[in-house]
Amino acid sequence: MLRGCYIGRFQPYHDGHHRMVEEIAEEVDELVLGIGSADQSHTTHDPFTAGERIMMITKAVADLDIITYAVPLEDLNRNAVWVSHVESMSPKFDIAYSNNPLVIRLFEEAGKEVRSSPMFRRDELEGSEVRERIRTDGDWRGLVPDAVEEVVDEIDGVGRLRQVSQSDSNGTGL
Numbered sequence: 163m164l165r166g167c168y169i170g171r172f173q174p175y176h177d178g179h180h181r182m183v184e185e186i187a188e189e190v191d192e193l194v195l196g197i198g199s200a201d202q203s204h205t206t207h208d209p210f211t212a213g214e215r216i217m218m219i220t221k222a223v224a225d226l227d228i229i230t231y232a233v234p235l236e237d238l239n240r241n242a243v244w245v246s247h248v249e250s251m252s253p254k255f256d257i258a259y260s261n262n263p264l265v266i267r268l269f270e271e272a273g274k275e276v277r278s279s280p281m282f283r284r285d286e287l288e289g290s291e292v293r294e295r296i297r298t299d300g301d302w303r304g305l306v307p308d309a310v311e312e313v314v315d316e317i318d319g320v321g322r323l324r325q326v327s328q329s330d331s332n333g334t335g336l
């Protein structure tokens with residue numbers, strides 16, 4: 163039994179994340195999806211709550227042939243103990259998956275095996291690009307799994323992003 167852990171903010175979960183999950187599913191039996199910055203929401207950078215991101219991920223991976231656990235991870239201001247914090251919140255895992263240099267370093271220094279992947283269509287499969295397209299009425303729907311599109315619509319994510327980005331830019335950010 164091999165278990166992996168893939169951590170991201172998933173604001174929102176997009177096709178680049180999904181492609182990475184599909185590849186990880188070839189390598190491990192079970193996968194923890196760590197929802198980073200779980201305490202953040204309702205800002206331009208982090209519009210969606212941990213609960214909403216759990217919905218996106220759970221529905222998007224439902225068709226994949228792998229058992230997944232979505233685990234919310236609040237941020238800590240202390241990088242040196244962050245890996246212990248993750249381990250305290252997650253089912254035990256053997257391999258950490260990330261393309262984030264700080265996350266890779268912290269796991270490696272803690273003695274964990276870390277695997278990275280190539281970036282998939284990074285010119286458009288990037289959270290900030292998806293959020294910008296949601297905010298400006300661009301074509302964001304083609305960059306996320308269908309299940310994520312449905313969740314964003316269900317929670318009026320488009321309206322929220324427009325409103326919080328206005329609040330952020332006029333200095334009254336939530």
Ligand SMILES: Nc1ncnc2c1ncn2[C@@H]1O[C@H](COP(=O)(O)OP(=O)(O)OP(=O)(O)O)[C@@H](O)[C@H]1O
Pocket residue numbers: 169170171172173177178179182259260261262279280281282283284287288289290291
């Ligand atoms: N297109 C992609 N292909 C492969 N890995 C990706 C892709 N986009 C993000 N990742 C990786 O997924 C993990 C989680 O990323 P994250 O949730 O920060 O998404 P992001 O697209 O980088 O978002 P943001 O622009 O909001 O920072 C990180 O390790 C990141 O490098």
Ligand SMILES: NC(=O)c1ccc[n+]([C@@H]2O[C@H](COP(=O)(O)O)[C@@H](O)[C@H]2O)c1
Pocket residue numbers: 169170171172197198199200236237238239240241242244260261262264265268
């Ligand atoms: N000290 C800390 O709280 C700490 C350290 C490293 C990563 N993280 C979190 O892990 C997540 C990493 O995800 P990304 O690769 O999507 O940036 C982010 O939510 C980030 O805030 C937190």
